[in-house]
Ligand SMILES: Nc1ncnc2c1ncn2[C@@H]1O[C@H](COP(=O)(O)OP(=O)(O)O)[C@@H](O)[C@H]1O
């Protein structure tokens with residue numbers, strides 16, 4: 001039996017010491033299977049970003065158990081955690097996903113630059129280029145965008161580039177922290193359509209942190225967080 | 239992480255913050271330039287000034303003497319004889335110990351007519367130095383002159399050619415003057431064993447080393463020499479050998495052709511018992527007694543002679559002394575003589591400076607343009623003759639020619655430096671056999687610079703002391719080394735300060751780029767990759783700064799050299815260049831720039847790895 005993509009038990013995260021100690025996440029149990037789609041919602045300060053950072057292996061300071069693709073994160077060293085972020089996880093943040101000093105093509109290729117061993121898509125530079133251009137076309141961007149700088153692009157275009165980059169090495173888990181938070185309604189819908197579509201094509205599990213009821217409505221599973229606790233884990237037929 | 243992607247990321251980072259990069263580079267460039275400049279100057283001074291006087295691994299020792307009111311008394315530590323020289327040679331760490339002798343007889347010299355219009359006369363003092371000690375420096379000096387550069391010029395006589403070169407078959411050719419500073423070409427004439435050094439015997443009118451006694455392994459004979467009974471060495475037939483059993487054996491030059499012989503000697507026509515022949519002096523006759531004091535070509539070369547029944551026993555047979563040789567009279571006033579090569583001598587460059595700056599002006603005579611103008615210049619020596627003191631017995635006096643073959647700071651400032659064999663032989667002739675084997679000093683060469691102090695202590699325990707020259711050189715060397723180290727330290731301080739600047743710049747850069755660094759971590763960059771990214775960027779800046787420093791240092795050195803050659807050309811004793819530019823001095827500033835930038839950026843780079851990507855990315 002293949003292990004669950006995400007397996008968390010009594011997962012907790014606290015910040016600070018003494019009286020200023022904040023319990024950002026408390027005793028959270030969660031299992032996510034490959035290819036699942038979830039929305040994570042809750043009021044501001046509920047611990048959504050904290051949870052996403054933990055699931056993305058960006059933050060190792062948790063309590064309890066957290067296994068990604070069968071591996072307990074506490075047991076992994078820097079190299080293994082980096083490899084996990086590189087291969088298994090794709091990130092899209094609300095803003096500042098792209099390095100302003102690199103052009104779009106270079107930004108797109110970054111995950112391949114950090115890929116160890118080179119067995120993946122990044123091994124062959126020409127194959128990598130082809131995949132990057134294909135993804136760029138797939139997220140609805142013209143090939144001419146490849147040579148532009150992030151600051152020359154609109155917010156929607158940047159999030160599309162960030163999505164393309166997150167998918168470059170075909171991650172099993174796509175984590176998005178309010179990816180449409182800084183976009184207007186029309187763009188947000190289009191970008192979201194793309195996220196869902198591409199995650200499905202790719203076989204990636206998709207976790208989206210969002211406040212947007214329209215986004216929540218479209219997901220088959222919704223996690224409600226409040227004050228660091230998982231209040232509801234809703235599953236439904238969309 | 240792939241090197242190319244890392245490289246392009248670093249390059250873009252550098253391009254995106256040109257201001258801070260430039261200021262950081264400038265400090266490193268300055269420090270690297272200082273370091274390169276000072277090291278080039280220090281190395282140049284050490285090799286061009288200090289090592290010319292006495293290399294760091296050489297010392298000169300003398301018998302300790304009592305000085306009363308500045309007058310040197312008799313040595314208290316005993317003589318420096320061959321036995322003590324061997325003891326010095328046997329000290330641990332000593333590569334070789336070579337004896338020196340000063341002349342212990344009156345002498346005069348005169349010459350210069352060709353150069354300055356009339357002959358200068360002066361009392362002559364000789365220093366005998368082993369040729370092996372001087373030859374390397376003479377060769378280096380000659381290479382510096384580049385005598386061969388106008389080799390192609392056509393000529394009829396030597397005067398058509400640039401100073402220091404000669405006319406050879408219609409074209410000017412470089413002369414390897416240094417090779418002529420060779421003790422084997424010194425022929426010491428004698429009438430009896432008493433004229434020769436202790437250990438030498440007089441055979442066929444010349445002093446030759448005795449051999450065949452004691453340890454056959456320690457034979458004094460050189461390559462190409464044979465140990466033969468003295469009478470056989472001079473006799474006409476090998477058959478006499480048995481009859482002369484009591485005669486001492488001497489090292490005799492054996493030859494197949496004239497080129498095997500030294501000096502102006504030729505290979506005898508008659509073969510000995512072993513099929514080899516013997517080197518023999520060429521007899522000659524001067525036309526007039528005054529010709530012994532002439533430098534005119536035909537007069538001084540005389541006429542070749544052979545035995546006959548004429549009064550004096552010699553008759554001319556046509557031809558003259560060949561090549562560079564001249565007819566050296568057997569005794570003052572005598573017409574008969576033997577062809578000899580002029581005694582090769584070396585002068586201290588200061589002598590030329592003193593002549594040019596003081597004498598030429600006060601005497602109203604022409605200055606000698608360059609040292610090479612003196613190369614090959616001949617003058618006369620009257621050995622045993624003096625303006626001031628009692629002369630040697632007239633029949634022992636000799637008039638000989640000398641030729642200038644080079645310049646050396648190891649030669650005493652006032653005096654003439656000749657091969658040790660010549661001075662030792664003359665000392666024996668004029669002051670007795672013992673004088674020929676007593677050294678006035680010894681040059682000791684150690685295997686390493688570190689062995690010098692121990693060697694000095696050993697020599698002092700033997701009753702010897704450092705010569706004034708050696709003491710001065712060591713003091714001067716220490717002073718130069720201290721100044722050199724102080725300047726290098728200063729350069730290192732500048733570099734250390736610029737490393738602090740780099741640390742500051744990169745601390746700011748890392749802070750400014752914390753979001754980018756967090757994104758890279760989210761994409762799978764290891765902490766090592768982040769560290770490398772920052773460090774490589776700093777090292778590239780360091781390489782750029784180092785290269786800039788290299789250019790600055792070399793420009794500054796060129797400017798100093800140009801200024802020196804323009805403004806200090808007339809100052810005596812200055813080297814022709816102050817800087818030494820070894821190959822590593824091209825790599826050094828770049829390596830130093832890279833190192834100090836890496837050093838400065840190490841802490842900010844470490845901070846970059848400590849950034850918590852989750853926290854950074856959560857910040858608005
Ligand atoms: N690095 C941190 N240091 C201290 N407190 C933090 C940190 N990150 C988050 N918190 C706190 O944890 C709680 C949850 O924050 P967060 O996960 O960002 O909420 P959400 O994303 O749901 O708005 C908040 O009270 C926040 O102040």
Ligand SMILES: [Mg+2]
Pocket residue numbers: 048049050
């Ligand atoms: Mg949040």
